[in-house]
Amino acid sequence: xxxxxxxxRWTPVINAVLLPAxxxxxxxxxxxxxxxxxxxxxxxxxxxxxxxxxxxxxxxxATLQSLGRVLLGFAFAVVFGVGLGLLMGSxxxxxxxxxxxxxxFRPIAPMAVLPIAILLLxxxxxxxxxxxxYAAFFPLLINTVHGVSRVDRKLVQAAMTxxxxxxxxxxxxxxxxxxxSIMLGARVAMGVxxxxxxxxxxxxxxxxxxxTSGGIGQMMFVFYAYSIDxxxxxxxxxxxxxxxxxxxxxxxxxxxWLMPWRY
Amino acid sequence: xxxxxxxxxxxxxxxxKEFTAPGTGxxxxxxxxxxxxxxxxxxxxxxxxxGCGKSTVLNMVAGLAEPSSGTIxxxxxxxxxxxxxxxxxxxxxxxxxWLNVRDNIGFGLRHGTPGKELSRSTRExxxxxxxxxxxxxxxxxKYPHQLSGGMRQRVALARLLANGPDILLLDEPxxxxxxxxxLILQVELLRIWGETAPAxxxxxxxxxTHDIEETVFLADRVVVMSTHPGRVKAVLPVDLPRPREETIxxxxxFGHLAEEIWGLIRDxxxxxxx
Amino acid sequence: MSSAAERxxxxxxxxxxxxxxxxxxxxxxxxxxxxxGGAKPSQITRWMSKRGVIAIRSFVIFIxxxxxxxxxxxxxxxxxxxxxxxxxxxxxxxxxxxxxxxxISVSRLGISLVIAAVLAIPLGFLMGLRxxxxxxIDPVVELLRPISGIxxxxxxxxxxxxxxxxxxxxxxxxxxxxxxLNTIAGVRNVDQRLIAAARTMGVGRWAVLRYVxxxxxxxxxxxxxxxxFAAxxxxxxxxxxxxxxxxLGFxxxxxxxxxxxxxxxxxxxxxxxxxxxxxxxxxxxxxxxxPWAQGTxxx
Ligand SMILES: Nc1ncnc2c1ncn2[C@@H]1O[C@H](COP(=O)(O)OP(=O)(O)O)[C@@H](O)[C@H]1O
Ligand SMILES: [Mg+2]
Numbered sequence: 001x002x003x004x005x006x007x008x009r010w011t012p013v014i015n016a017v018l019l020p021a022x023x024x025x026x027x028x029x030x031x032x033x034x035x036x037x038x039x040x041x042x043x044x045x046x047x048x049x050x051x052x053x054x055x056x057x058x059x060x061x062a063t064l065q066s067l068g069r070v071l072l073g074f075a076f077a078v079v080f081g082v083g084l085g086l087l088m089g090s091x092x093x094x095x096x097x098x099x100x101x102x103x104x105f106r107p108i109a110p111m112a113v114l115p116i117a118i119l120l121l122x123x124x125x126x127x128x129x130x131x132x133x134y135a136a137f138f139p140l141l142i143n144t145v146h147g148v149s150r151v152d153r154k155l156v157q158a159a160m161t162x163x164x165x166x167x168x169x170x171x172x173x174x175x176x177x178x179x180x181s182i183m184l185g186a187r188v189a190m191g192v193x194x195x196x197x198x199x200x201x202x203x204x205x206x207x208x209x210x211x212t213s214g215g216i217g218q219m220m221f222v223f224y225a226y227s228i229d230x231x232x233x234x235x236x237x238x239x240x241x242x243x244x245x246x247x248x249x250x251x252x253x254x255x256x257w258l259m260p261w262r263y
Numbered sequence: 264x265x266x267x268x269x270x271x272x273x274x275x276x277x278x279x280k281e282f283t284a285p286g287t288g289x290x291x292x293x294x295x296x297x298x299x300x301x302x303x304x305x306x307x308x309x310x311x312x313x314g315c316g317k318s319t320v321l322n323m324v325a326g327l328a329e330p331s332s333g334t335i336x337x338x339x340x341x342x343x344x345x346x347x348x349x350x351x352x353x354x355x356x357x358x359x360x361w362l363n364v365r366d367n368i369g370f371g372l373r374h375g376t377p378g379k380e381l382s383r384s385t386r387e388x389x390x391x392x393x394x395x396x397x398x399x400x401x402x403x404x405k406y407p408h409q410l411s412g413g414m415r416q417r418v419a420l421a422r423l424l425a426n427g428p429d430i431l432l433l434d435e436p437x438x439x440x441x442x443x444x445x446l447i448l449q450v451e452l453l454r455i456w457g458e459t460a461p462a463x464x465x466x467x468x469x470x471x472t473h474d475i476e477e478t479v480f481l482a483d484r485v486v487v488m489s490t491h492p493g494r495v496k497a498v499l500p501v502d503l504p505r506p507r508e509e510t511i512x513x514x515x516x517f518g519h520l521a522e523e524i525w526g527l528i529r530d531x532x533x534x535x536x537x
Numbered sequence: 538m539s540s541a542a543e544r545x546x547x548x549x550x551x552x553x554x555x556x557x558x559x560x561x562x563x564x565x566x567x568x569x570x571x572x573x574g575g576a577k578p579s580q581i582t583r584w585m586s587k588r589g590v591i592a593i594r595s596f597v598i599f600i601x602x603x604x605x606x607x608x609x610x611x612x613x614x615x616x617x618x619x620x621x622x623x624x625x626x627x628x629x630x631x632x633x634x635x636x637x638x639x640x641i642s643v644s645r646l647g648i649s650l651v652i653a654a655v656l657a658i659p660l661g662f663l664m665g666l667r668x669x670x671x672x673x674i675d676p677v678v679e680l681l682r683p684i685s686g687i688x689x690x691x692x693x694x695x696x697x698x699x700x701x702x703x704x705x706x707x708x709x710x711x712x713x714x715x716x717x718l719n720t721i722a723g724v725r726n727v728d729q730r731l732i733a734a735a736r737t738m739g740v741g742r743w744a745v746l747r748y749v750x751x752x753x754x755x756x757x758x759x760x761x762x763x764x765x766f767a768a769x770x771x772x773x774x775x776x777x778x779x780x781x782x783x784x785l786g787f788x789x790x791x792x793x794x795x796x797x798x799x800x801x802x803x804x805x806x807x808x809x810x811x812x813x814x815x816x817x818x819x820x821x822x823x824x825x826x827x828p829w830a831q832g833t834x835x836x
Contacts, residue, residue, distance in 0.1 A: 015672040020680060039695075100592035101599050107812025108805060111775040111786065115793035115801050120615050135771075154357035157327050162426050163347035163376030172374050176361040192771075195685040199775040202690060203790075224691035233691050241684035248683070261361045261406040 041230040046238075049231035058219070063239055066201065066215035069125060070193050073132025077189060080133075081140030082182060088141075089148025090174060102141065110135035110196045114203055128200045128215070135196035136189035143188070147181025148174055179259060187251035194244055216240060270339065271300040272467045273324065273430065278333035280319050293319045295492035296333070303429075304465035306456060308482035310472055310524065312531050316493025317471045318354070321432050324469065325351045337430070347377045350428030354435045356419040358407040364418050365403040368393055371426035393421040396455060413444040424455065431456070431468040437477065449480055450509065458506045475528070479520045480507060487527045497527055617799040625799035626806060634788065638804075639811050642777065642784040645701075646769055646815065649708035653765060657713045658758060661720025665754070671721070678717065686711035686772045694780050704776040704784065711772045712765035719761025723754035756830035759823045766819055770812050785811065 024043050031042030053059035088095040113134050117127040151174050159173045201217025205225075216236055223232040256263055280294040294316040301307055309317050322328040323335055326345040335342045337349070358367050369390040372378030378386050394400055397417040407415055416436060423431060436452075437445045457465040470481055478485045482501050489496040501520060503511060511517055600619050607618040617625075629635045664671040686707045697703045727750050735749045777786025785808050792800040824831060 012672070016676045019673050019677050023677065041692075096588070096591045097595050100595045104596075104809055104813070107770070107816065108809040109771040109774040109812065111771065111778055112789055112805055112808045114778070115789050116805065119793060119796075119798060119801065152357070154353050154355065155359060157325075157345070158351065158353060158357040158359075159370070159374070160327065160345040161325055161347070161349065161351040162371030162374070163345075164371070164374045168374050172370075173359070176359070179361070195687050195771075198685065199687040202687065203775065203779050220688070220691045224694055228695075230692065230695060233695075237684050237688045237692065240688045241680075244683035244685065259361065261363075261408065 039228055039230050041234045045231040046234045049229065050235045050238075053232060053235055059216075059235065059239065062214065062216045062219045063243065066197050066217065067243065069128050069215065070132055070190070070197050073129045073197070074136050074190055074193050076129070076133040077136035077140050077193070078186065081137045081185070081189070082144050085141045085144025085182070085185075086148060086170065086175070086178075089145045089178070090170060095145070102138075106138055106142075110192075111199050111203065114200055118204070123204045128197060128204065131200040132193045132196050136193040139189040139192060140182070140185045143181045143185025144178065147178030147185075150181070151177040180255075180262065183251070183255045183258065187248065187255070190247050190251060191244060194240075194247060198240060269302060272303040272305070272338065273299075273301040273469075274334075274336045274339075275299040275320075275324075276334050276336075278320070278323060278330045278335060280316070280323060280328065281331040292492035294323075294330075295494050297493070297495050298333075299486065299495065299498070301467060301469070303467055304462045306453075306465075306468045306470065306481060306483045307486060308470045308472060308478035308484075309486045309488060310475060310478045310528070311488030311493070311496075312490050312528060313473060315488045315490035317488060318434055319493065320488075321351070321434050321469060321471055324430070325349050325432050327351075347371060347375055347426050348428055349430045349432055350423040350426050352419050352423045352431070352433045352436045354438060356407075356415050356436075358415060358418055358422075360407050363404050363406055364399055364410070365390055365394065367407070367418055368421045368425050370422065375426065377426040389425055393425045396424070397421045397451075412440050413448065416440060416448060420452070420455065429466060431466050431470075433468065433470045435471050435473070437474075438472070445474075445477075446509070449477060450507075453481065453505075453507060475521050475524045476512070476517075478524065479503070479517055480512065485520075485524060487524060489528075489531055499523065614796055614798050617802055621799040622802040622806070625797075626803035629800060629803055629807075635804075635807050638783065638785050638788045639807060642773055642786070643811065643815065645704050645708060645784065646766070646773055649705050649769060650712055650762065650765060652705075653709045653712035653716055654762060656709070657716035657761075658720050661717045661758075662724055662750075662754075664717075665721045665724025666750075678714070682714050682718075686768075687775050690776060690779055699780050699782060701781065703780040704773055707772055707776040708769045711768045715765035715768055716758070716761040719764065720754065720758050723757025723761070724750060726757065727753040752829075756827045759827050759830070763816070763819050763823065766815065770815065774808065 028043045031038070031040055031045075034040055050059075084098070088098055110131050114127070114131055117130045121127040121130060155173050155177060156169060159169045164172065197215065198217040198220075201215040202221050205218040205221030216239060220233050220236040223229040223236070276298055278294060278297045279292065282291045282293055283289070284291070297316075297320060309320065311317055319328065323330050324342065326342050326349065342349075359370065362370065366373075369378075369386060372381065372386045372389065381389070394403060397420055399414065399417055399421065402410065402414065407418065410418065416439075419436065423433075437448055440448065456468055470478075472478055479501055485499045485501060486495055487497045487499065488494065499520070503514075503516060503520075604619050607613075607616045610616050613621065626635075660674070664674055689707055689710060690703070693703050693706050697706060731749050731753060732745055735745050740748070773784070774786035774789075777784035778790045781787050785804060789801055789804040789808070792798075792804065
């Protein structure tokens with residue numbers, strides 16, 4: 001058994017950067033050994049590409065465009081997903097009637113809807129938006145229904161014995177009680193939506209000959225298909241990861257802020 | 264003590280309740296043929312082994328469940344659904360986890376019928392009054408999960424009282440507490456119910472428990488229920504003077520009454536664990 | 538790092554069977570009986586309220602609405618009628634295109650899930666059991682995880698070209714993280730008292746691993762596999778659509794480019810059905826492997 005090194009203040013930091021640093025250095029060394037005209041990405045090249053892309057503002061505006069679409073599509077999904085979820089969660093007959101339809105659409109991957117979205121809406125923003133909304137809809141709906149149907153029945157009864165009218169119970173008891181589940185759904189939905197927009201932009205770029213979609217997904221595709229800039233592709237991948245991380249952190253912070261009683 | 268010439272506050276006539284399991288369709292008779300008259304200002308304790316239908320009776324009075332047969336009348340009017348005139352304190356309190364103490368207590372006043380005609384400041388005043396009454400001043404901004412069991416129980420009691428019900432329905436409200444806290448809160452409950460006030464000003468209370476000494480300490484009359492199916496086995500008047508102090512537990516009469524109730528339940532209790 | 542329970546909600550085919558709606562339950566018990574004793578439900582209404590019947594009725598209404606919409610829009614290239622889609626589906630099945638592409642997609646899915654499980658489960662056990670291993674490996678996992686599998690497609694296209702490797706790579710990548718994180722969580726959440734109990738009975742290290750930790754962690758691992766499937770199912774369509782010459786994702790886009798809309802819709806239906814049955818199969822596997830987890834949050 002390895003004896004653990006004496007713990008110092010720096011041990012966690014060293015542990016955290018050790019393996020990533022080793023991997024990055026190994027990657028750089030490997031890249032240096034390649035012939036000079038290689039297209040293979042390397043850490044130094046990625047950093048250079050980042051400053052180049054960030055300096056021209058192209059990276060920023062592409063990211064912003066993708067984010068804007070995600071937010072808009074997500075907003076649609078919230079309205080329909082949470083609205084329908086509350087309805088299905090609180091009315092038995094609505095749920096029984098809609099469940100079969102919802103359940104049969106659920107296994108259809110968002111990207112499978114893209115060809116149809118393109119047929120109906122063309123290759124522009126509306127198609128991308130509809131994919132995002134479709135992808136985000138299910139986690140929101142399912143978590144809302146789940147949250148509503150798990151509301152402690154005693155709480156509803158308590159409100160009833162205080163003479164709270166029915167519609168008001170929905171807003172004052174069921175919604176707050178289901179909020180943790182709804183927020184979890186929102187966080188998952190936003191993550192899925194961000195993946196979906198990249199996929200949609202990539203696919204539209206790939207399938208419409210250079211494409212008109214814009215956004216960071218298409219930027220990647222252009223790097224692949226036209227300028228063959230693999231360093232640029234890696235920059236885009238990193239940006240996509242960072243944005244995903246920020247989205248996740250933002251939602252967790254929002255949860256804390258919205259639901260102080262849980263912390 | 265038995266006053267029968269006044270019209271009863273609550274009248275249960277041949278009330279039965281049958282549950283049908285949704286999957287199997289199997290039927291359970293939870294309550295069978297319960298008849299009971301409760302006078303205004305009376306403190307009734309219902310005691311009986313677990314599963315004998317105590318909560319079911321309470322829920323029917325609250326209007327949260329419908330009798331399968333028989334009727335329940337309040338002031339001569341049949342009960343058709345829940346209402347703020349009959350406040351319920353649930354076994355595990357059913358506090359809203361997302362509301363702090365103040366908002367939990369003010370919930371009914373804010374969203375329900377009891378606060379309909381009241382101004383905002385009146386409502387706040389009333390909430391403040393009940394916070395004082397149950398001794399929660401200083402904890403107004405805490406959430407339920409930050410409170411001890413005894414404090415939660417007080418919040419639930421304050422919430423119940425703030426809505427100004429004329430019938431208090433209490434379903435094992437002290438059940439989850441440790442023995443000491445329990446004894447203290449029993450005294451406090453009687454004070455809040457209005458033990459020291461003239462009888463006309465007291466609220467009507469139905470208090471469910473499975474603790475025999477608790478029934479003797481609290482009740483004007485004890486309803487003993489038996490199980491399978493849930494029936495009223497006996498109704499015993501408790502002829503101990505009010506206001507009741509801790510010392511009353513040491514009196515022979517207290518012991519006799521507890522003994523008598525235990526005698527009614529004993530066989531069944533033993534059968535249940537055999 | 539978030540818990541396994543949270544992750545349960547991540548993918549589309551999550552454990553769904555939605556519970557009884559709460560307000561309705563209460564309303565059934567209260568307000569509904571305020572009226573003067575409503576009529577007893579007749580035989581017919583009782584029959585109509587059976588689950589299967591409701592499902593069929595819902596489908597009939599859905600298809601009728603679709604049909605009406607198709608008639609009203611009257612642009613068959615954009616919105617073909619259900620009948621034409623059904624005919625197209627029949628044709629595709631008869632021609633063997635459905636089974637061929639479905640088989641390709643499902644085997645890619647199956648192979649990549651197996652590869653991901655073989656890689657992720659041992660690593661997950663190592664990271665779950667040894668703090669030092671976790672401290673060193675976790676940073677890399679946390680750096681890579683936010684980069685979705687989809688974002689790897691352009692780079693993978695360059696490395697592997699259009700073909701069979703690309704979708705496999707993307708799927709293994711996507712599935713790997715789901716299985717890894719759930720395995721770690723499963724190992725971490727093994728009740729320490731169980732391990733202590735086994736130790737007091739004189740059970741050795743390996744036996745504790747084999748007979749206590751593995752069975753205790755397995756339900757969470759299975760949840761990870763189902764979540765991995767859900768994520769991979771979403772990714773495979775994208776990967777095939779962009780970077781493979783075969784499979785369901787490829788087929789649906791192929792017919793879209795040819796503007797053969799009924800076939801596009803037919804493949805959409807196929808994708809839904811295959812996804813549904815794949816999830817069903819995984820559930821069966823889960824029931825078979827971890828029967829003791831049934832009826833818990835992890836089922
Ligand atoms: N909603 C219900 N559905 C089916 N059976 C129930 C329901 N509520 C109570 N019961 C049954 O009715 C009987 C009495 O229950 P309850 O009134 O809760 O007893 P107690 O409060 O005296 O312990 C028990 O056998 C219980 O299982
Ligand atoms: Mg009870």
